[in-house]
Amino acid sequence: MLRLFAGDKAVEETVRFAEEVAGYGLWQIDLGSGQIGFSSNSYRLLGLKVPDGPLETIEGLTFSVFEKVTHPDDLPVMADIQHILAEGLPFERTFRVIHPNGRVRTMAIHGEVVVDVTGRKSRAIGALMDVTAHVEHVRASQVDSERVRTIMSAIDGRLWTARSDGFRTDLLLRGRSSTAIASNWLGFGWLSRVHPDDAEIARTAWATAAERKKSFTLDLRVRGEDDNYHWRRQYCSPIINDDGSVREWVGLSQLINGDQIAAESAAGLITGAQIRAARGILNWSVRDLADRTGLSTGTLRRIEAHNGYNKGASPALLLIKDALSAAGIDFFVLPTGEAGVYPTHKGSRLKVVGKRDDAKKASA
Incomplete structure (x- = not known):
């Protein structure tokens, strides 16, 4: 044994030093x-007074000394250890002890049984x-983890890590309700799982990010576990090493269906389902709408066949919306993503005609 001190008590002083x-x-x-023996520091850890004189001569100590200082809620741990x-x-266990001054400390205890030459269990150390x-x-x-997880649930967010090429290495946190x-x-x-129209945007953004090593944000349509596409905003930031290289990227993916739908609606866009519903309220045929907009019936039918927002038909949609609005139809989008129509005369009722995206089930 390495002795750190000289003299007759070199071993004892070395062990005591190491313990402290x-x-x-x-x-x-x-x-x-059933008699138990402690080193001097074990007494201190348990909140017991260190006896005077050689510790090996102390008599009357048994396993019950543990039970006397153990927190009442942890007494089952002591019973388990004895079994x-x-x-x-x-065994390895943890338990709390209560010191005479009222302080509560947590102890880790390790133990194992030693047998003699006959194989009989003689001591536990x-x-x-x-x-x-x-x-x-x-x-x-x-x-801290619970706080972050609660936030993730509230915003339907996902926390992930990735390499500089966009290769995701881990999905760290997500809300408990997530089906991802x-x-x-x-x-x-x-x-x-990114919408085909947005995939190239994502690839380009990550290629640029690898060169610039700066935070960026992406709004993408992503197919969720329900096989529907949902708008998600990706906040991506690099963790930079001391030498300037990127250790990894950390990202937050957040559902923004409502934001995107509201933005598109504010831009004057309406859905094919809203157009069909509006014609139903007005009792208009496709020909009636064509006469009032100057659009062909074929164009109108193609637009109406698209249930969601068709950005490529924006000019035509503005004409259609103006014609329907002039005839007494208003359009709305709820925060949850439902789009609908209602007649503007008094006593009218809202008519929800569908969702562009399902905001309840989302992707990662």
Whole structure:
């Protein structure tokens, strides 16, 4: 053994030094007599007074000394330890002790059984360590994680990491209500779920990001676990090493269906479903609408066949909306994404005709 001190008590002083610096203590139990022995630091860890004189001469101490200082809620741990010792098995447990001054500390205890030459279980030996700071740190991390997870649930968000080429390496946090399957969104799997019209935008953004190493934002239509496309905003930021290289990218994906629908509606766009519903309220045929807009019936039928917003038909949609509005129809989009129509005369009722995207089930 390495002796850090000289003299007759070199070994004892070395062990004591190691215990005090590392914050641990040693103990042993004679399984025949039930008597237990502690090192001096074990007494301190348990909040007990260190006896005067050689510790090996102390008599009358049994396993019950643990029970006397253990927090009442952790007494089942002590019972569990005794059962394990009776089976001759090693163990590791944590429990809390209450010191005479009322302080509560958390201990980690390790133990195992030693047998004699005949194979008989003779002693149990082990170590104690004060792990209060570690437990508090873990608890704080759990609280922080729970706070972030709550935020993720509130905004239907996903937190992920990626390489500089957009290859996603991990899906860190998502709301408890999420139906997203992690494996579908790792690697380049997420890109295969981006709407074909937006996929090139995503590729270009990541190619640029690898060169610039700066944060960027992407609004993409992404196919969710329900197989419908949803607008999601991707906030992407790099973690930079000291040498200027990118260690990894961290991103937040947030559902923005309502925002996109409202923006498109504000721009004057209406859906094919809204046009059909408006004609129904007015009792107009496609020919009636064609006469009032100057558009062909074929064009109107193609526009109406598109249930969602058709940005490519914006000029025609503005003509259609003006004609229907002049005839007494108003259009609306609810925050949840439902689009609808209603007649403007008094006593009219809203008519919801459908959703462009399902805002309840979202992708990662």
